[in-house]
Amino acid sequence: MKKTLFDKVWDAHVVDSIENGPQVLYIDKHLIHEVTSPQAFKDLEERNIPIFRPDQIVATADHNTPTTNQHLPVRDALSKKQLEQLSKNCKRHRITLYELGHKYNGIVHVMAPELGITLPGMTIVCGDSHTSTHGAFGTIAFGIGTSQVAQVFASQCLLLTKPKSLRVSVNGNLKKGVLPKDVILYIISKIGTNAGTGYFCEYAGDVFENMSMEGRMTVCNMSIEMGARGGMIAPDETTFEYVKGRKFAPADNALEEKVTYWKTLSTDDGAVFDKEFHFDANDIEPMLTYGTNPGMGIKITGQIPEISDASFEKSLNYMNFKKGESLIGKPINFVFIGSCTNSRIEDFRVAADFVKGKQKAENVTAWLVPGSKQVEAQIINEGLKEIFKGAGFELRQPGCSACLAMNDDKIPQGEYCVSTSNRNFEGRQGQGSRTILASPLMAAATAIEGKIVDITKHLN
């Protein structure tokens, strides 16, 4: 039988099947963070169940950490307690933890790939819906709830029903100024926020084949925003080249052996998907969202659609936008470049390249939050920090930051923020804040101009 990439990885991890029920799926790597793990540790302790495979768990502090003065004690008492609880739990159970200030600390979905913890063909879970990011390597990676975190702690397995298969193919050449973020925002705007629910998605076609690993991570990251538990891209030379030499990746003969296996993972010709979508790369433009879910996106040259529907109108009312209007020229006071979607070195290079020699508009507060300590070091070593500083941008320390505004990095009430993050939900970036999702290039241009511009008219 012809198999998909997903089938191959899934089937290699099935431990057992319950008749007329779910399967027991083995989990290779379990990533944890401070917000969704404490109740799971407590559950197991109360039931006297030990952690089954502590050496297959890696922890980081990211959601609830400050992005300034990380060398000082955390000021917020509840955040401090949550971070201390993570440290205590990891120490007690001998789990590797990259805590605040550690040279490997960072957003879980930035840290794990850059350390070579994420490898093709694996199953990876984390109590965070953007775990889909790791699918860029051809891994089955998905977000889980805290009860499931406890299940993986107890057994290194999960009880799951195999999802249906979906393939999104994009072929052709991307236009100038169109980034991976635009590709995924375009796809979600076309198929909607629940088209992927119940499915695992594979991204195929030359657009993804020609994409860097950073770009593939951006795409897979937002799979959950169309409802899919995860998204995958077949591992290829780009993947192997990225993995090679990473801290925890196999080396030499062990790597060669692995690569031989990884090459067998791509979807067989003739394999059948439950659902397929095809798009032409030439139709994609730089994208923006105008509403309060990531499916409410338009091309930069487009207008907000005229839809008569109570939920749609509630959303536009929240954003204070009107049906039929263009977003070009809208004044913007806040710009955020960061989050597990777009906080890798490539994202900052794109932004720096545009910003170089320019000055941010006076009305704009521009926050740059690297995804990890390693990305932060790269920004400094490559001289990008000086470029950003010269342009009036503020480089902060790594963390999830204003993507979910759990820490102090909040966008004020009523303000618009052009953000490279993944969710434009009501209040996501702070109570009453209004998020416009975009690529790092669009975000950088917004910061310079102080308003939304058609980026394609600003490129050489």
Place this chain on the structure above:
Amino acid sequence: MEKFTTLTSKAIPLDIENIDTDQIIPARFLKATDKKGFGDNIFRDWMYNKQGDINSGFILNNPKYSGNILVAGNNFGCGSSREHAAWALVGYGFKVVVSSFFADIFRGNALNNGLLPVQVSQNYLNLIMSEIKTNPETQIKIDLEQQTITITDKDISELFDIDPYKKTCLINGYDDIDYLVSKKDIIEAFEEHNRK
């Protein structure tokens, strides 16, 4: 986990689509390290207005409506995987959420906390929504064994789907950990085989 068999209750109609878990429980309330207290901040930014006063226009603040069943628009529970959303709904007193579509992770989280997600057709959802809005005393009956939802005074029912394994778990109050821990031997054998 609490057992679930049948429930007859009034219901609250929350007629909004794509309700994400950030609305159910905003991120700033996720700093706790236990499962208690999330019900106090459920739908916080809809329950209260910008000044921090109670928003009387929000359905959960309307004294006409009460009950252990929440009836919500399409694609309920999308977004963040935070199980805190399920804890908030349970903490507030809900035992069932009815919608025409649930996001995957939320559905799993709900089931793992004894909160039953009942997925109905869009037509049935529209009907139930308008029945409750017209008559807030409308009683809704959920029978898990029979997998039926019924508007009792109209006797209009619909069947709903649930994974048979999860159904058994809910009826008996079991959770997945018990099952997985009992499979330790075959999990170890799988590991042994795959290390070769």
